[in-house]
Amino acid sequence: MPHHRRRRGIRVRAGAGTAAMALLAAGCAGAGGTSFGGGDALNVLMVNNPQMVELQKLTKKHFTEETGIKVNFTVLPENDVRDKISQDFSNQAGQYDIATISNFEVPFFAKNGWLHPLDAYARADTAFDQQDILEPLRDSLTAEDGKLYAEPFYGESSFLMYRKDVFAKKGLTMPPKPTWQQVADLAAKADGAERGMKGICLRGLPGWGEVIAPLTTVVNTMGGTWFTEDWEPKLTSPEFKKATEFYVNLVRDHGELGAPQSGYAECLNNMTQGKTAMWYDATAGAGSLEASGSPVKGKIGYVPAPVERTKSSGWLYTWAWGMQKASKKSDDAWEFISWASGKQYEALVGGTSGWANVPAGKRASTYANPDYRKEAGAFADVTEQAISSADPKNPGTQPRPTAGIQFVGVPEFTDLGTKVAQEISAAIAGRQSVDKALSASQKLAEKVAEEYR
Numbered sequence: 001m002p003h004h005r006r007r008r009g010i011r012v013r014a015g016a017g018t019a020a021m022a023l024l025a026a027g028c029a030g031a032g033g034t035s036f037g038g039g040d041a042l043n044v045l046m047v048n049n050p051q052m053v054e055l056q057k058l059t060k061k062h063f064t065e066e067t068g069i070k071v072n073f074t075v076l077p078e079n080d081v082r083d084k085i086s087q088d089f090s091n092q093a094g095q096y097d098i099a100t101i102s103n104f105e106v107p108f109f110a111k112n113g114w115l116h117p118l119d120a121y122a123r124a125d126t127a128f129d130q131q132d133i134l135e136p137l138r139d140s141l142t143a144e145d146g147k148l149y150a151e152p153f154y155g156e157s158s159f160l161m162y163r164k165d166v167f168a169k170k171g172l173t174m175p176p177k178p179t180w181q182q183v184a185d186l187a188a189k190a191d192g193a194e195r196g197m198k199g200i201c202l203r204g205l206p207g208w209g210e211v212i213a214p215l216t217t218v219v220n221t222m223g224g225t226w227f228t229e230d231w232e233p234k235l236t237s238p239e240f241k242k243a244t245e246f247y248v249n250l251v252r253d254h255g256e257l258g259a260p261q262s263g264y265a266e267c268l269n270n271m272t273q274g275k276t277a278m279w280y281d282a283t284a285g286a287g288s289l290e291a292s293g294s295p296v297k298g299k300i301g302y303v304p305a306p307v308e309r310t311k312s313s314g315w316l317y318t319w320a321w322g323m324q325k326a327s328k329k330s331d332d333a334w335e336f337i338s339w340a341s342g343k344q345y346e347a348l349v350g351g352t353s354g355w356a357n358v359p360a361g362k363r364a365s366t367y368a369n370p371d372y373r374k375e376a377g378a379f380a381d382v383t384e385q386a387i388s389s390a391d392p393k394n395p396g397t398q399p400r401p402t403a404g405i406q407f408v409g410v411p412e413f414t415d416l417g418t419k420v421a422q423e424i425s426a427a428i429a430g431r432q433s434v435d436k437a438l439s440a441s442q443k444l445a446e447k448v449a450e451e452y453r
Contacts, residue, residue, distance in 0.1 A: 054353065094324060133151070158305050197275060220395045222246070245434045287356050
């Protein structure tokens with residue numbers, strides 16, 4: 001049965017075999033009881049973040065009915081979905097046509113030949129408007145061969161959030177572009193400003209995507225790096241040590257209770273419930289703080305990520321749609337990607353569940369949209385500026401062996417970052433010194449460096 005193509009009529013033939021439609025084996029159940037099969041159906045594997053769950057609800061009525069393309073979703077928690085994606089894509093099993101990958105995975109997935117390049121589709125699909133995607137995201141999803149391998153669903157950087165009302169009451173002034181030392185001084189003064197309120201919340205939870213993300217941005221701006229350009233580990237360098245001691249001392253002296261068990265979710269909860277005066281973390285947190293029903297809506301100020309020796313220090317992250325090279329449905333897969341990452345989808349979410357819930361952080365047009373600015377005005381400009389000023393290829397004070405701001409862009413970093421995070425978290429808990437944590441971490445980094453030198 002022929003598909004009813006979208007009214008804009010984009011249909012691109014890019015690459016061998018895209019005209020063929022393969023029947024997938026039935027019987028493999030996905031999350032929520034979805035299953036494979038149906039011949040023409042696209043199989044999408046994605047992380048269970050709220051924005052993706054919303055997409056799943058909107059797809060049948062607003063994509064399938066218009067294009068005739070059925071979509072089966074498998075939705076899993078982040079750690080599980082990463083494992084499943086790596087397994088399916090590395091084997092080129094073709095079980096999933098599309099998966100949510102990030103700018104962390106794109107370089108080595110592309111190098112291994114696991115992804116279908118999207119350049120031809122993006123060029124032909126003028127309605128998609130590839131140039132509207134913010135440049136740092138375009139760059140971070142483009143591999144060393146110069147080809148584009150994923151399209152962003154949403155993007156984020158990091159910034160500092162603070163309670164304007166608490167600062168006013170205490171006579172404190174937040175600089176428009178604070179340094180980390182200024183933040184530490186303000187945290188000391190804001191500590192105890194209200195009953196049970198701590199000066200700042202910083203992640204202390206083990207995990208390469210938890211404590212390591214904010215800590216590495218502090219390392220970058222204080223002159224440190226995980227590795228030199230020629231893969232010499234530098235975790236025991238004076239700069240790395242200074243940044244780590246600063247971070248550990250700040251969270252121990254003026255941070256949240258239970259810091260070694262606190263990640264993004266716990267800090268968001270603390271900020272929402274008035275338990276902390278400041279929070280340095282993902283720009284994505286602002287949408288929750290400003291949501292209707294939030295006790296702190298309208299009380300939060302937003303300023304760029306604190307710096308020391310660099311002009312900016314916000315991280316860069318995106319959940320993006322990658323197409324498996326082995327997919328026999330690449331044309332249909334692009335139809336889905338261009339819809340899910342397109343302006344039309346943002347308008348759909350804005351109209352159905354409010355503009356604050358739009359998967360933003362990826363398009364210049366979003367930040368020029370009066371409807372979006374009306375609901376997200378408190379943080380829109382700072383977020384766009386943070387993403388636009390992020391430089392994954394040059395985030396610190398010296399050349400790096402790979403791209404990446406809050407991570408090192410090699411597959412081994414998932415294991416290395418997590419093990420180092422456990423050492424740092426133990427220092428935050430007071431179970432060991434920063435020196436001991438970094439000495440153990442340096443040895444772990446040496447093993448990774450040996451693979452690349």
